[in-house]
Amino acid sequence: MIRKLASLALLSLTLAGCGPTEPQTTGGPAVTRRLTESQYRSVIADVFGPQIVVAGRFDPLLRTDGLLTIGAGSATVGAAAFERFHALARSIAAQVTDTTNRDVLVGCGPQDLRTADDSCATEFYSRIGRLLFRRPLTTDEVRDQVKLAREATAVRGDFYTGLAYGLQTLLEAPDFLFVVERANGKQLDDYAKATRLSLLLWNTSPDDVLLQAAEGGKLKTEDGLKQEVDRMIASPRFKDGVRAFFTDMLSLDDTTNLQKDTTLFPAFTLTAANDGKEQTLRTLVDLLVTRNVDYRDIFTTRETHISNALGLIYRVGVNDPSGWSRFDFPSDDPRAGIQSQVGFVALHSHPGKSSPTLRGKAIRELLLCQRVPDPPGNVNFDKFNDPDSPLRTARERLAAHANDPACAGCHKLTDPIGLALENFDGLGQIRDNENGAALDLSGDLDGVKYANGAELAKALHDNPAAASCVVNRAFTYAAGRQTVSDEKAFVVYLEKTFADSGYKFPSLIRRIALSDAFYAVSGQGAGQSPAAAKAGTTEDKS
Amino acid sequence: MSRSNILKLGAALALVSAAFAGPALAASGAKSPRTLGYVVTQWDYATYESPFADECPEGLAVGNDEYWWRGLSRADKDKLTNTGLIQPIDRRGTAVLRGPQGEDVCWKPEIVKDPPMRTVKGKLAFGFNLDGTTDGKATPKSCAHEKFTGVDNTPGVDNQVYRLLGCLYGWRRNGVMDAYDDEERRNSGRGVILMEITNVDDARNDDAVDITFYRAIDPFSLDATGKILPYGSYRIDMANGKPRYGATAKGKIVNGVLTTTPIDLSLPYYANSIFAEMRLRDMQFRLELPQGEGKAKGLMGGYYDFDKWWEYMMKAEFLVATGDWSCPAMWEAAHRLADGYPDKDGKCTALSTAFKVEALPAFIVHQDRTAAAR
Numbered sequence: 001m002i003r004k005l006a007s008l009a010l011l012s013l014t015l016a017g018c019g020p021t022e023p024q025t026t027g028g029p030a031v032t033r034r035l036t037e038s039q040y041r042s043v044i045a046d047v048f049g050p051q052i053v054v055a056g057r058f059d060p061l062l063r064t065d066g067l068l069t070i071g072a073g074s075a076t077v078g079a080a081a082f083e084r085f086h087a088l089a090r091s092i093a094a095q096v097t098d099t100t101n102r103d104v105l106v107g108c109g110p111q112d113l114r115t116a117d118d119s120c121a122t123e124f125y126s127r128i129g130r131l132l133f134r135r136p137l138t139t140d141e142v143r144d145q146v147k148l149a150r151e152a153t154a155v156r157g158d159f160y161t162g163l164a165y166g167l168q169t170l171l172e173a174p175d176f177l178f179v180v181e182r183a184n185g186k187q188l189d190d191y192a193k194a195t196r197l198s199l200l201l202w203n204t205s206p207d208d209v210l211l212q213a214a215e216g217g218k219l220k221t222e223d224g225l226k227q228e229v230d231r232m233i234a235s236p237r238f239k240d241g242v243r244a245f246f247t248d249m250l251s252l253d254d255t256t257n258l259q260k261d262t263t264l265f266p267a268f269t270l271t272a273a274n275d276g277k278e279q280t281l282r283t284l285v286d287l288l289v290t291r292n293v294d295y296r297d298i299f300t301t302r303e304t305h306i307s308n309a310l311g312l313i314y315r316v317g318v319n320d321p322s323g324w325s326r327f328d329f330p331s332d333d334p335r336a337g338i339q340s341q342v343g344f345v346a347l348h349s350h351p352g353k354s355s356p357t358l359r360g361k362a363i364r365e366l367l368l369c370q371r372v373p374d375p376p377g378n379v380n381f382d383k384f385n386d387p388d389s390p391l392r393t394a395r396e397r398l399a400a401h402a403n404d405p406a407c408a409g410c411h412k413l414t415d416p417i418g419l420a421l422e423n424f425d426g427l428g429q430i431r432d433n434e435n436g437a438a439l440d441l442s443g444d445l446d447g448v449k450y451a452n453g454a455e456l457a458k459a460l461h462d463n464p465a466a467a468s469c470v471v472n473r474a475f476t477y478a479a480g481r482q483t484v485s486d487e488k489a490f491v492v493y494l495e496k497t498f499a500d501s502g503y504k505f506p507s508l509i510r511r512i513a514l515s516d517a518f519y520a521v522s523g524q525g526a527g528q529s530p531a532a533a534k535a536g537t538t539e540d541k542s
Numbered sequence: 543m544s545r546s547n548i549l550k551l552g553a554a555l556a557l558v559s560a561a562f563a564g565p566a567l568a569a570s571g572a573k574s575p576r577t578l579g580y581v582v583t584q585w586d587y588a589t590y591e592s593p594f595a596d597e598c599p600e601g602l603a604v605g606n607d608e609y610w611w612r613g614l615s616r617a618d619k620d621k622l623t624n625t626g627l628i629q630p631i632d633r634r635g636t637a638v639l640r641g642p643q644g645e646d647v648c649w650k651p652e653i654v655k656d657p658p659m660r661t662v663k664g665k666l667a668f669g670f671n672l673d674g675t676t677d678g679k680a681t682p683k684s685c686a687h688e689k690f691t692g693v694d695n696t697p698g699v700d701n702q703v704y705r706l707l708g709c710l711y712g713w714r715r716n717g718v719m720d721a722y723d724d725e726e727r728r729n730s731g732r733g734v735i736l737m738e739i740t741n742v743d744d745a746r747n748d749d750a751v752d753i754t755f756y757r758a759i760d761p762f763s764l765d766a767t768g769k770i771l772p773y774g775s776y777r778i779d780m781a782n783g784k785p786r787y788g789a790t791a792k793g794k795i796v797n798g799v800l801t802t803t804p805i806d807l808s809l810p811y812y813a814n815s816i817f818a819e820m821r822l823r824d825m826q827f828r829l830e831l832p833q834g835e836g837k838a839k840g841l842m843g844g845y846y847d848f849d850k851w852w853e854y855m856m857k858a859e860f861l862v863a864t865g866d867w868s869c870p871a872m873w874e875a876a877h878r879l880a881d882g883y884p885d886k887d888g889k890c891t892a893l894s895t896a897f898k899v900e901a902l903p904a905f906i907v908h909q910d911r912t913a914a915a916r
Binding site: 262266267268269270308309311312315316317318319320321322 | 760763765766767769771772773774775776777905906907909
């Protein structure tokens, strides 16, 4: 028996050793990208605590190549946006140094509050600045901050007011607002590595342990890097990273602007809209992290979580109407997969009606990473929107509309998919007819025929593009930029190993985090100094 | 639409599927009994009003403020109106303090004597025949009283609360009392009542079903404009492992109309910032179940315990100005008209009444933990 076990172990190691090896890549450019709103909020909560209120608006990022994260690489901070960051910085600095928080967050102070305390200020700015800038502050930077605090204290006659002034300047500095990646030869330097890791795995800046690993050179070694990656994936914070990734990949932040005609859909409320997004994220985290199932199961799952606001839409009971409850749709329920949840079908609909085209487009672009061309500028919707039309279903109206050759090409890509979800109205409520006419939910996805949404779910599950899509998105999200041609082999390698792992999402993320390709840098953009980055804060950052 | 919804989490938790599933399941020939859940959205006194208020030939009742104003001296009126320059804006707080020593006449309704209250003289009313007689003669559980004919021609209807309130401005159509009550329950989510019809084999015709009343601990599920939505989930208010309020009645469904046999029932009555327990004896219920989706509408009747009924009226003293009633006059009339459950001296201790009830389909969540009262 022991011999058999030993043989099995040896076989496992041998097989592991026989797996595909990572192809060599020269990498893409280092990037400079603005912190996203969720990253900004996470960093402030991590550095100062969740009691610090971040009350302010953030300029939207431009979705680029499917991700806001990539758009963050070309974000600018104009005068109005800087004014908002300035107000935020001022508010946060004031809260950190107020009488409620200063003892814990500052931790030192002068005997006489009216005088400066260079020693305390030095300790504070060195400690906080390292966490905010994701690297130790230089001696000059610390000296400048202390000088600023000293002078402000002298003017205002209050040490903490002076200290807050210095903190405010850190919080509005480009080194904080922008992730400025620096390279050390053909690899990111250790601090840039730590930052990429932390943004990918936790959606926040590096914690003290990770910065220590960077400072000690641990991230240069395979074991050191592995130790940190495994620590971070094992942490509950990994769920934050996964939520941030899928929020970006699935455009879930668009929920913020979701509107419905409440005369037609009285169950629609802002709570329901937000809960729709939250439901999808809870479903994903539960499946992919907590239970570590096959990624493709997100398209077929009937296991989810619901709130009372969603129960009103799904017309199912909720065991805890004051919060979230685990809920499993019955096996014969038409609702299967995240693409059938309110967070998807309501988001990709019109305010007053469903939209097979928008839903099909969203599935193509968000879940399969396939580009659907924009409609022509002079598109004629007369046939589709005719209120006197005898055509009662969207399928009939779209068929009439798509007879126009200029429209037909794209509608062939989108409509068959979206029509399978037509038993969910514009809010995502179940229906079995449209204007009294029975619904035909059949169609085909890339040659695979289906009769309804549940069969579409299976077709999505089995579509190779689904797995390939999440691999591509995960890598470009992690790198903060689009892949370069040299990285194509690496992406293929990721797709292969993802499949070999049983499509386990944490395994994919871990492989990216441990890869050489993730940290490889070439071309322009590498090696910018903080001063150079600072000079570019009000200009395009490309 | 036929969908069974089962929550897998939560031991001892059963979820009641709402009424929309009823007809479909009945048509499918399902054998297992079903449960229909409802949340009560409207609970108003059933007040019959003719187009020209013929039921109030003497006119509407005189309110407290009028008696108060009549009783004030010229000096008091000068003081309250700044010698006639302003309206007496604080009358809401002071008008009820018209006892000889400034006592609150709602808390001490016998301390002054007002003229008899104008009550309903009409012959028609909503309600049930609670004592079984058609002539109004005394029975072991009722005092001699005048009967109504039901609006649906039911003979011998008992509804003395209507006789009392039917000529009061505040309780008539477009009055404020019931409207405020419903609105407050809707907005505050307090005093939400649930109805669970169980053992339903056929939601259109079933000769033996049970209906249980509960109080919910969850507020109403509202849309963006504040209207109550169907299919909300509500947990039952539990205390020491048992429902804090409610009772179960036997019933039957004929052509979609549920009727029950009499039971004694205690429910919370939150209204106008007042909490008073509603204690009904011999409660009867008739509920029209909707075909498919929609509201259930019905009538509930019974003998309202006098003390509990008056508790609300007494606590509503700050509303006499808007409701237009006199506590002393109402106290006298209510005692005179009380028709149910005579005590050992033959004095009746309850008032027959009827409520119009509307309800929406809802999910009723059973849980085995003790919930805090609101």
